[in-house]
Amino acid sequence: MKADACSFQALLVAVTARQWFNDMLGPLGYQFRLNSFCGYNTHSEYCSDARMRHTIVDVYHHNFLELIRQGTRLYTGGEVTSMT
Structure with a gap:
């Protein structure tokens, strides 16, 4: 991946765009077959002033x-795909 001032490399990449994954990456030339894993989610409130800064x-x-x-x-x- 390249940005304006630098580039990044990673062995694994997670994109949490759910079913919109290919809509988001398609214009960049990427198309992946997705396997969906249905799950459940839960919401939690903070119990202190500490806050997360990223996912x-x-x-x-x-x-x-x-x-x-x-x-x-x-x-x-989440949705996952194989890169091979």
Whole structure:
């Protein structure tokens, strides 16, 4: 991936765009077959002044913790694809 001033490399990349994954990356020339894993999510409120600054993703267990206005949301499922 290249940005204006730098480039990034990673062995694994997680895109949490759900069913809009290909709509988002298609214009860049990427098309991936997705396998959907349906999951459940739960909302949590902060119990202190500590705040997350970005989404945290566990690519091995298909979970991610996302910032929402009221606190955080934990997803226990996600869309994944094979790069091979």
